[in-house]
Amino acid sequence: MPERRTRRPDRRSKPAAARPARRAAEPRTDGPLLELEVGDVAHGGVFVARHEGRVVFVADAAPGERVVARVQDASKDRFWRADAVEVLEASPDRVPHIWAESGIDRDPIDRAGGAEFGHLRLGYQRELKGRVLADALSRFGGVEVAPAVEPVLVYEGAEDVGTGWRTRVRLHVDADGNVGPYAARSHRVVPVASLPLAVPAIERIAPLGQPFRGAEHVDLIAPSTGDAQIVVADARSSRSAPPTVDEIVAGRRFTVDRDGFWQVHRGAAETLYRAVQDAVDDALFDPRAANLDLYGGVGLLAGALLDRFGETVRLTTVEADARATEHAGTNLAGAVGVRAETARVDRFLQRLVEHPTAAERARLADATIVLDPPRSGAGREVVDLLAASGARQLVYVACDPVALGRDVGLLRAHGYELEEVRAFDLFPSTHHVEAVARLTRR
Structure with missing residues (x-):
């Protein structure tokens, strides 16, 4: 999946x-x-x-x-x-x-x-993921670094064994009502008797072997607060505002749509939260600058900045999904300098850099920009706009090594250099790897 x-x-x-x-x-x-x-x-x-x-x-x-x-x-x-x-x-x-x-x-x-x-042995999985990341950064980014892939922060009593980590699982339903994951690299539903990657709460409620004729898919959700839930989607599913769940990260509460985006590993959100906090160079951080959180979702990484630098930080979080932006505004409501804006990132940046006043240009040049783009990465257009902003430092959260390598190469051509990169095994027993990189303006 x-x-x-x-x-x-x-x-x-x-x-x-x-x-x-x-x-x-x-x-x-x-x-x-x-x-x-x-x-x-x-x-x-x-x-x-x-x-x-x-x-x-x-x-x-x-x-x-x-x-x-x-x-x-x-x-x-x-x-x-x-x-x-x-x-x-x-x-x-x-x-x-x-x-x-x-x-x-x-x-x-x-x-x-x-x-x-x-x-494959778990440690060897991480070695392989590190090779892929290092190769992508070298081949596409022109930088020679080999970050070790770090395990996710695990909760007390949990073992780092590569199983029992998924808090969201989608099971698909075929025309005969059989429920299960897709077969590898296909859209063929495979009935299964186990879900070893799922957290125990999901394994306990998983309706494996039960018929779901007429359903499109079955979602299993285990938020950090409340009970695990089964959500059956079909053509009659309500189009009204979806129910929400609450997630707790480093003591901060985040409301998110039950079917909205949230990191699936039970320790991933806090791992990224702390990694972004650590990645920001505080010598370059100006709380009064036009700081940005791009592709900001419900405000997870904006919250990380606020918890490190204080609730008076000036920060705009930008997200294309209106529901997520609405939640971000609520989740960050106590911060007086925060604004949550619904917009496509490219269009937002275009407006920002097109005709700034001298004061706006200065605040932007002093800014720290955090971005957590899709798997496709930021891409050339957004990278060009980021470079036009002249921001002091960029903290880039990436879920695809090749996209990160490409964007690092594009940013280096604009005068930004990769200062550090860390990698995290947010998806054990899969090939996926997450990276957090800091780039600074030369």
Whole structure:
């Protein structure tokens, strides 16, 4: 299952050109079998092999392994896609898959998606994610850094084992009413008997094996306050204002729509909250400047700045989703210098930099800008506008290594340099990794 279950309008999916093309919705069951020597990890949770000079992206493998793989997509001249179906020589970092329904002993069309690194030792997963991030920053950003991927802050009594972390799970429903996750890289519903990535409260209420004929999907939600909930969506679902839930982060309460965006790992919000606080260089922070929180959602990272620098900080949080902006205004209501604005980030920045007065230009040049863009990253247009602002420092929260690398490269061309970057394993047993980077104006 994707790491971000519900998207705000600004959280668009990453363009296909920046990663290997997605597989067709229904994987083949009759593709040719190849014996392959597996090389290094690639972006997207697959591994690189070669067959007669052609690149083959192999799922469910590991670097150094020799596997038999079934080709699923041979439609591209430059590369094919395949799934490992037998391991001839195993990596020492291979372990029994944490999700039985995703294991290599199953036919690829029946493997549950959303745990593509679950067959690897947890520490090795993080090593691989670090390699992907370092490669993206080097290849696209022109900087040589190799941040270690840090575990998420876990609650007292919790073990860092790569399971039991998801507080939001979406199960899909097929035409026959069967409920389950999608199979890996497809839209085929796979009935399962377990949800090992989910927090225990979700596992207890998950309606696995129950028919949901006529439903579109079933959401399982376990907020940090209140009981876990099952939400069944169908064509008759109400279009009125959705119910809300409350999340507590570092003692601060955030109201969010029940089906709105929130970090899915139970410790992710607080991890990012503290990482952003740590990333801001206080020597460069001016509380009276035109500080910004872009793609701000319900105000999580704005709250982090307020808790570090005080409730009188001048700060505008910008979000395209009107409901999220409404919640941000409420969540940050005690701060006298905060304004929550509903706007697309590119349009907001365009207005800001187009015709500023001398005083406005000075306040913007002294600003700290926090941005948490969609998986596609900020992109060239927003980067150009950020550079035009002349802000002192940018704190960039990224959920895609390639998008971050590209945007770091674009910002460096405008005179910003990457000062530090940290990486966090917000999605254990998947290929996803989050990074927090600080860039400063030369």
